[in-house]
Amino acid sequence: MDMTVFRTISLLLMFGAFTAIAIWAFSRRPKKDFEEASRLALDEEDRREYERRSREQEEMRAGGADRDGQEKE
Incomplete structure (x- = not known):
């Protein structure tokens, strides 16, 4: 079997x-x-969980916490 036949069969x-x-x-x-x-x-449950986590992250940012959750000096 030459390469052309193999390619044709593979294509099909x-x-x-x-x-x-x-x-x-x-x-x-x-x-x-x-x-x-x-x-x-x-x-619905996943959406509520996502919204809760988003609120927590925004509160951390607004409260002056850095990424590790520790207060900035």
């Missing part, structure tokens, strides 16, 4: 894999999973 296999993944990604079946995953970033 990769094209087939790409086509299969594209069909799977755009089919209706995984839509529910994709929608659920897209909501993970907006999960």
Whole structure:
């Protein structure tokens, strides 16, 4: 088998894999999973935790604390 045949077979296999993944990604079946995953970033508990940490960091900055949480002199 020469290199041209190997390259042609590889090209066809990769094209087939790409086509299969594209069909799977755009089919209706995984839509529910994709929608659920897209909501993970907006999960209420995570958002509240992020806001709480942001407030704490802002209070530390406003209170004159440096990055280690110790007061500046």
